[in-house]
Amino acid sequence: MKTSNLICIATAIILILASCENIKDTYEEFVKDGEIVYVAKADSIKVRSGKNRLELSWLLLSDPNVAKYKVYWNNKRDSVEDILSRTSGIDTVRLLLEDMEEDIHHFSIFLYDKKGNSSVEATVIGKVYGDRYQISLLNRAYKSVSRINSKDIVVEWLPADINVVGVKSEFIDNNNILKNHFSSGEVILDTIRNFPLDGVLNYRTAFLPEVTAIDTFYTDYDSIPAPSYEVRCDKNLWQNAGLSDDSDEGTYAEWGISNLWNDDNNTDEMRNFFYQRDGYTVPNWFTINLGKRYNFIRMKVNQLIHNDFWKFGDGSPKKFEIWATNTPTTNWGDWNLIGTFESVKPSGLPVGQLSEEDHAANLAGEEYNFDPITDAYQYIRFKTLSTWGGVNHVCIRELTFWGLPADD
Structure with a gap:
């Protein structure tokens, strides 16, 4: 009985050693040119949308060997790469991509050291805005325009869309000088000073499609004629x-x-x-x-x-x-x-x-x-x-x- 047990144990040991030898062979096949080295990947990636352009940014943290990046999009049919210069601290990389198609884009970011070793893939999604978004914008609506006195008017705006930054207006004042006026989207009662009795207020609305967007979009100009006024x-x-x-x-x-x-x-x-x-x-x-x-x-x-x-x-x-x-x-x-x-x-x-x-x-x-x-x-x-x-x-x-x- 003891002899039988010893034979089983010996057989098991032989099988384990054979398996380990196979694993070693596989490992050596993949590292025959040296040990695999991974570079630290892009960290804290941010996207800022714009008009037919987009800004990517990310942090370079602990790896001092990072020397280059490459960014892919459009199913990796488009790409851009550049050399990086590191400092001793945490660095921020900013990449502005121009002439982008208005669409939602998927980006893959790889970092490399000087030997060509790559990081693992870091991904992010960003949206680019353009003409389609532009033509969808409407000027902010107003409820009324009235005169406070012979020189000043007040525009009562209706509540603004969440993406409205404000309203930019211009007019020729009582001194025949072109004046620019801006009121934020939160303003309801908007007072405009030194406005002529026969003046015309030209205005357009400014939009940010996203809070962090790098570009402001404007509607076409509309006009508000001078309100009638008498006392x-x-x-x-x-x-x-x-x-x-x-x-x-x-x-x-x-x-x-x-x-x-x-x-x-x-x-x-x-x-x-x-x-x-x-x-x-x-x-x-x-x-x-x-x-x-x-x-x-x-x-x-x-x-x-x-x-x-x-x-x-x-x-x-x-x-x-x-x-x-x-x-x-x-x-x-x-x-x-x-x-x-x-x-x-x-x-x-x-x-x-x-x-x-x-x-x-x-x-x-x-x-x-x-x-x-x-x-x-x-x-x-x-x-x-x-x-x-x-x-x-x-x-x-x-x-x-x-x-x-x-x-x-």
């Missing part, structure tokens, strides 16, 4: 200019000319108007100092409302002119005619007859638009040429002017 002339500043040839006296003190700019604060409709005294003739006029200069845009005339007799009747102005100046005198040569207007009765019925539409127009007041005015004026003259009732006195409940303040 109601401040009646707190108005005064009767009282020139010597004015027809500015009321029949009674409570029917005086200052009622024209009291904003109907006198709740007594029997007193809340200007009603000229007897003795004047038509045409006649009165002069108002508005307290500051305006480029006039429009005006409103409110007739008396407390009795049908005065609605499109009696002394309500039918045809009138508005004159303006900054040097008020009785010499008409110092004045500028800025508007000639005629009151229109909606129904066209004879004086004394009123439709519901006529009543509504009387209550609302009649608005008149001035032709564009380049100059600004502080003084206006209301010159009545004819009245609805053919009488020689004028009666008006309220006057209102709107324009662009020239002295902001």
Whole structure:
């Protein structure tokens, strides 16, 4: 029995030794030219996308023998290689690949020492952007554009796409200088200073397809025209200019000319108007100092409302002119005619007859638009040429002017 066991053990030892000999033969076949040496591979690989280009970067850590790299892509049909210069510390390699096709690319990076020994493969995926991405971009939308004053505007942007960096805009300012303005994607209310009343804001939106992208993409330019702007002339500043040839006296003190700019604060409709005294003739006029200069845009005339007799009747102005100046005198040569207007009765019925539409127009007041005015004026003259009732006195409940303040 013992002899049998010894024979088995001996047989096993012989088989093991034979197997080891085979392994040795295989190993020696692969290292017959020397021991295999692997170079440290690329570490901490990063990709930064761009427009038809891409940047690869990686770290060279502990291996001082790294002397060269080779990068493959496009199923290894394309490649680039270069020599590396090491320092004693950790080095960063940056590789910019230009003229790349817009697509997703798979990269393989190999490092080599001076003897040609290679690292194991290090891989990374990167995306290149181009025309397809470019044409997909839309300008940031805005909700509204309005004026803060005669010189500044505010654009209210809608929330931006996550890839929007901001909006770049340009315009010619009030000093005829080209101005560039940039607002980030987080900005909603965007104030733009010194913007002309007739200016145009050209803008385009900047996008980064990825946070670390090396290129910024821009949309084509769109334009925002200057927002309309007007203010109601401040009646707190108005005064009767009282020139010597004015027809500015009321029949009674409570029917005086200052009622024209009291904003109907006198709740007594029997007193809340200007009603000229007897003795004047038509045409006649009165002069108002508005307290500051305006480029006039429009005006409103409110007739008396407390009795049908005065609605499109009696002394309500039918045809009138508005004159303006900054040097008020009785010499008409110092004045500028800025508007000639005629009151229109909606129904066209004879004086004394009123439709519901006529009543509504009387209550609302009649608005008149001035032709564009380049100059600004502080003084206006209301010159009545004819009245609805053919009488020689004028009666008006309220006057209102709107324009662009020239002295902001």
